[in-house]
Every structure is written in structure tokens, then in C-alpha cells.
Amino acid sequence: MPPFRFTEQKAVSLRHRIADDIRRAILEGKLKPGDRLVELEMSKQMGVSRGPIREALRVLEQEGLLHSQPFKETVVAEFSTEEVVNVLIPIRLTVETYALRKALPAFAQEDFAFLEQCLENMRKSGESNDVVNLVESDLAFHEYIVVKSQLSNLMNIWSSIFNRIRLHFFMQDEKYEDITRVWEQHRPLIDTMRTGQIELAVTELTKHIYDMNLLSLGLPMHRK
Structure with missing residues (x-):
């Protein structure tokens, strides 16, 4: 022990x-x-x-x-690079991109206000080196999109992997060079979502998930 x-x-x-x-x-x-x-x-x-x-x-x-x-x-449990790349990332992509396609058409100003508040919480947590609250705010951001889809089966899948994602977020943020910058990685996603262009937003979400995960693993980023 x-x-x-x-x-x-x-x-x-x-x-x-x-x-x-x-x-x-x-x-x-x-x-x-x-x-x-x-x-x-x-x-x-x-x-x-x-x-x-x-x-x-x-x-x-x-x-x-x-x-x-x-x-x-x-x-x-330990997460190998192989497991993150071949299992966790694909599951997240399937769940979150499908949720975004269903949720974005119904997004209103109050929904964007919630996501902006998540970013502000991430910014403050990063500046105070509070990894716990940083992770919780990051999770709240992504979970909100899933819940907003109002698809019970999708939410059940998300719930089944929630703590795996949570644990990986902790591991990911501990390896991040500067956690004060984590919130900035979400800014392009919100800006693209505000355009209402679903496929562009899905593309940006895909890049975001790859970039945040691969960067923590020391692998080349997906974004060009």
C-alpha cells in the first residue's frame, strides 16, 4: 500500500x-x-x-x-498510450461529435454563457494551479454538450466512461506544460460553435480532442 x-x-x-x-x-x-x-x-x-x-x-x-x-x-488502473489513442479518443469522438450535431441547432445565448463560464473557471483554476477545479470545469464544458443533445442512450455511454475521462484529464493536465493555457484551447471551439455551422464545429471539436490528448502524450498534434 x-x-x-x-x-x-x-x-x-x-x-x-x-x-x-x-x-x-x-x-x-x-x-x-x-x-x-x-x-x-x-x-x-x-x-x-x-x-x-x-x-x-x-x-x-x-x-x-x-x-x-x-x-x-x-x-x-493505468492508461497506456495505446489505450488512449485507440480506445479512449475514438469513444470520446463518437459520443461528443454526435452530441454536438444534435445539440448545436438548439443552442441559445444562455448555453454559450454556460460554456464561457466554464472557460473562465478554467482560466482562474489554471492561474491558481488548481488542477482539481480545472479538470471539473473542463469536464463540465464537454458534458454540457452531451447533455444538451437530450439523447438518453448517448448520455448513458458518456456516464459509463465519465470517470475514465476524468482520470485521464487529471493525468493530462499534470503533464501539460502550462495549465494556465488550457482554457485557451477551448476558445476556437466556442467561436466556431457560435457560427452555427455544424460540420465546421464538429471538425473543430475533433481537432480539440486530438490536440489535448496527443499533446499530453508527447505526440504530434492533429491541428495543422
Whole structure:
């Protein structure tokens, strides 16, 4: 187990509170990719039985934040470059570009105002080196487009990969040379969306997703 310690849980805590505690530790970087999670040690630290901990670990494994094999250790999931490029990016592109095509015709001034507020939150978070709030604001920006599509099946897919995206955003922003510039990467997308030209906006969103992900991996950017 890494030196990070879990807080003691009250007797009323069950798998969801425990899962929230573990998830937060992973997303805030207190538990790193590859760190081992040992049920017995966690049980002692939290002051609960191993049953709800085992259930919580199962939930987080389904979310993609943990990885385990039968009769083997459970570890915090790692993202390989191959997985990001060949799995995560294509799924995001499929979900977000389809959502944008459906959502953009219904966008009004208040919708753009929300996205602008997300950018402002990203700018302030970057300047204060607050990676947690930077990631949450970035996620809020992208999730808003998905939700605005009002397609329940699409939102279900997004929900199933949400924490994988969230974890990758944390890893991505930690590697970004200057996080004060993250908000600027979203500006061309909003400006293009304001034109109302759907295919141009989809093209810009595609470039944005590729650029932000590939840059964090040290790979050449998609944008020319």
C-alpha cells in the first residue's frame, strides 16, 4: 500500500461512501496508477468490515478506475498510450461529435454563457494551479454538450466512461506544460460553435480532442 491513508469511516458508511472516498483519492492523485489496494489494510484504516470495501472495489473496477484479477491484487488502473489513442479518443469522438450535431441547432445565448463560464473557471483554476477545479470545469464544458443533445442512450455511454475521462484529464493536465493555457484551447471551439455551422464545429471539436490528448502524450498534434 502507498503511504496515503484513508479516513476512518462511520458505521453507517456502505459501499457508495467507501467508493466515493477511494474514487476521490484516485482522481486527486493521492493514489497513483499501479498503486496496490489491500482490503485488510483498508478495512483497518476505515474501521469497517471487508464486505463493503470489496463491493466498493467492484464498483470502481466497473468504472475503469481499478484493475484486478481473480486471486490477485487490485491496483489503480493505468492508461497506456495505446489505450488512449485507440480506445479512449475514438469513444470520446463518437459520443461528443454526435452530441454536438444534435445539440448545436438548439443552442441559445444562455448555453454559450454556460460554456464561457466554464472557460473562465478554467482560466482562474489554471492561474491558481488548481488542477482539481480545472479538470471539473473542463469536464463540465464537454458534458454540457452531451447533455444538451437530450439523447438518453448517448448520455448513458458518456456516464459509463465519465470517470475514465476524468482520470485521464487529471493525468493530462499534470503533464501539460502550462495549465494556465488550457482554457485557451477551448476558445476556437466556442467561436466556431457560435457560427452555427455544424460540420465546421464538429471538425473543430475533433481537432480539440486530438490536440489535448496527443499533446499530453508527447505526440504530434492533429491541428495543422
